[in-house]
Amino acid sequence: MKRSENTFWQKLWKQKALVLMSLPFIIYVIIFKYIPLWGWLMAFQNYWPGQSFFNQTWVGLENFRLLLTDPIFYDVLRNTLAMSLIKLISGMFFSIILALALNEVRWTKFKKLTQTISYLPHFISWVVGANLVMNALSTDGGIINEVLMGLNIIDSPIMFMGMPELFWGIIGASHVWKTVGFGAILYLASIVSISPSLYEAAVIDGASRLQRIRYITLPALKPVIIILLIINVGRLMNMGFEQIYLLSNGRVIEYSRIFRIFELDYGLKMMRYSFATTAGIFRSLVSVVLVFSANKIAKMMGEERLI
Amino acid sequence: MLRSKKRSLEDILLDVFIYTFLFLLIAITLYPFLNTLAVSLNEGMDSIKGGIYLWPREFTTFNYQSLLTDSQIFHAAGVSLARTVLTTVFGTFLTAMLAYVISRRDFVLRKFITFIYVLTMYVQGGLIPTYFLYQRLGLTNNFWVYVLPGLVAAFNLIIVRTYINGLPESLIESAKIDGASEFTIFLKIILPLSKPVLATIAIFTAVYHWSAWWDVFLYNSSNPALSTLQYELMKVLASANSMSGSMQQGLANAAQSSQITPRAIRATMTIIVTVPIAVIYPFLQKYFVHGLTLGGVKE
Numbered sequence: 001m002k003r004s005e006n007t008f009w010q011k012l013w014k015q016k017a018l019v020l021m022s023l024p025f026i027i028y029v030i031i032f033k034y035i036p037l038w039g040w041l042m043a044f045q046n047y048w049p050g051q052s053f054f055n056q057t058w059v060g061l062e063n064f065r066l067l068l069t070d071p072i073f074y075d076v077l078r079n080t081l082a083m084s085l086i087k088l089i090s091g092m093f094f095s096i097i098l099a100l101a102l103n104e105v106r107w108t109k110f111k112k113l114t115q116t117i118s119y120l121p122h123f124i125s126w127v128v129g130a131n132l133v134m135n136a137l138s139t140d141g142g143i144i145n146e147v148l149m150g151l152n153i154i155d156s157p158i159m160f161m162g163m164p165e166l167f168w169g170i171i172g173a174s175h176v177w178k179t180v181g182f183g184a185i186l187y188l189a190s191i192v193s194i195s196p197s198l199y200e201a202a203v204i205d206g207a208s209r210l211q212r213i214r215y216i217t218l219p220a221l222k223p224v225i226i227i228l229l230i231i232n233v234g235r236l237m238n239m240g241f242e243q244i245y246l247l248s249n250g251r252v253i254e255y256s257r258i259f260r261i262f263e264l265d266y267g268l269k270m271m272r273y274s275f276a277t278t279a280g281i282f283r284s285l286v287s288v289v290l291v292f293s294a295n296k297i298a299k300m301m302g303e304e305r306l307i
Numbered sequence: 308m309l310r311s312k313k314r315s316l317e318d319i320l321l322d323v324f325i326y327t328f329l330f331l332l333i334a335i336t337l338y339p340f341l342n343t344l345a346v347s348l349n350e351g352m353d354s355i356k357g358g359i360y361l362w363p364r365e366f367t368t369f370n371y372q373s374l375l376t377d378s379q380i381f382h383a384a385g386v387s388l389a390r391t392v393l394t395t396v397f398g399t400f401l402t403a404m405l406a407y408v409i410s411r412r413d414f415v416l417r418k419f420i421t422f423i424y425v426l427t428m429y430v431q432g433g434l435i436p437t438y439f440l441y442q443r444l445g446l447t448n449n450f451w452v453y454v455l456p457g458l459v460a461a462f463n464l465i466i467v468r469t470y471i472n473g474l475p476e477s478l479i480e481s482a483k484i485d486g487a488s489e490f491t492i493f494l495k496i497i498l499p500l501s502k503p504v505l506a507t508i509a510i511f512t513a514v515y516h517w518s519a520w521w522d523v524f525l526y527n528s529s530n531p532a533l534s535t536l537q538y539e540l541m542k543v544l545a546s547a548n549s550m551s552g553s554m555q556q557g558l559a560n561a562a563q564s565s566q567i568t569p570r571a572i573r574a575t576m577t578i579i580v581t582v583p584i585a586v587i588y589p590f591l592q593k594y595f596v597h598g599l600t601l602g603g604v605k606e
Contacts, residue, residue: 011415012416017488021405022405022416029427036436039436039440042435120340123584124585127520128577130544131540133339135339181336185596189599263435280436284430
């Protein structure tokens with residue numbers, strides 16, 4: 001016991017150059033990321049600004065009880081998880097399809113051009129993205145309504161942005177639009193690294209192109225799919241705040257209000273600081289549980305882990 | 308080379324499907340931008356009639372002239388550029404430095420530092436405590452709130468560390484034998500060798516900061532001198548119908564004498580914000596594609 005302690009400090013002393021290099025970063029992360037965690041104590045108070053932190057009334061778990069009995073809370077939880085899952089699954093699905101399609105293109109110039117174009121939406125902000133989405137869906141000459149009317153599918157423009165039941169779909173579709181090209185990069189890289197001899201052998205055995213995709217390419221993507229799932233499962237509670245905030249409006253709020261919007265409304269608009277902080281704690285706790293579970297499952301399956 | 312002499316029906320159908328899918332993707336990706344560009348180059352009142360698709364009907368550069376001479380927009384562009392450049396340069400350098408430290412397998416604090424950084428990806432203090440902290444630190448109504456909190460991001464850190472881990476360890480060993488200090492090893496050996504992955508995270512950082520508006524809204528919205536281009540666009544979009552704010556007021560005055568409409572302002576602002584990035588990113592492709600695949604987020 002004593003010995004190992006000694007060697008730890010001895011080692012630390014020996015590596016003082018590295019310690020010195022990393023010390024500012026440790027202080028930095030503590031100030032900017034961990035001191036705000038101290039603010040979590042507000043969740044156990046009935047915080048009122050203007051009074052010092054220690055003169056606040058302590059209320060125990062009252063805020064958590066209020067949160068869990070809040071009628072909106074379950075809508076918020078449902079919206080947060082539903083939209084994240086829709087985005088995660090549709091984003092992955094279309095990125096994989098795009099990677100598979102690009103891999104089948106033999107016309108190199110066309111392939112390069114398509115890839116370059118497909119990255120474009122990734123590089124624009126959601127402010128621009130939301131603007132483009134709202135233009136396309138507008139009732140006043142929006143392209144989607146024009147096309148649908150031109151094809152005689154509808155006879156008057158649909159107010160897409162005002163229909164609560166369409167909101168999740170719009171979020172999913174605009175997410176795919178913005179991320180599909182960039183998302184395909186990792187899948188395509190995994191496909192390119194598959195040994196050509198596998199395909200050659202399959203051709204000799206008489207496998208068709210579709211069969212080669214089904215039995216060689218798709219299985220090879222499994223590791224990258226799993227690692228991306230693990231990374232994203234931990235983010236389910238935090239995914240895509242800006243997109244949802246910018247596309248949301250009063251008419252669809254029942255389906256668009258996610259945790260961060262909920263915290264914003266209660267915290268900044270209604271000044272219920274303690275309550276908003278409680279919601280934030282809940283969000284972080286669920287994230288941690290999710291990421292550690294995903295990590296465990298991956299470990300059991302013998303896949304690579306994140307932490 | 309894998310193609311057989313006779314193409315089967317399945318083969319042809321597959322190609323039809325693939326090319327249809329890809330052409331559709333290109334159309335859906337590009338159309339919104341081209342349409343916005345056409346509207347921005349079209350005479351404002353004429354656009355109201357509708358029917359502008361890919362080409363302006365009454366060509367004019369008036370929309371650009373009126374926006375680019377607006378001093379508020381010009382100033383905001385300067386702030387956007389400043390925060391983007393500062394954060395990209397310092398953030399990339401500092402991320403590389405910490406990544407080198409935690410890539411050293413014999414370093415005793417390696418696991419600890421990695422853990423406290425990775426945890427920040429999932430556990431956050433939340434809106435209100437963070438706001439109070441920044442207030443305490445004097446970072447509200449302050450330009451540095453754009454730069455300081457985001458200097459070292461866990462995600463980028465892990466990407467760079469993974470890349471450095473892949474470099475041959477003998478490089479460090481031999482430099483040590485030559486008597487190089489840790490900092491010299493980082494500066495003279497690791498930094499130059501990590502260029503590809505650093506280019507990748509520099510691109511990510513730059514795009515993020517060029518696009519940011521949320522921190523402007525939250526911490527600095529009371530001070531127009533600290534506004535960014537993206538936030539100005541955000542304000543134009545938010546008040547698309549009810550024009551307000553100093554900039555829109557100025558534009559509304561201009562609108563009386565000549566023909567500029569909210570829709571034209573929106574389209575023109577969108578293009579002004581988008582063009583710098585759209586012009587640059589195709590040339591950086593090899594960096595982000597390469598860096599993403601090399602650095603892949605894994606242990």
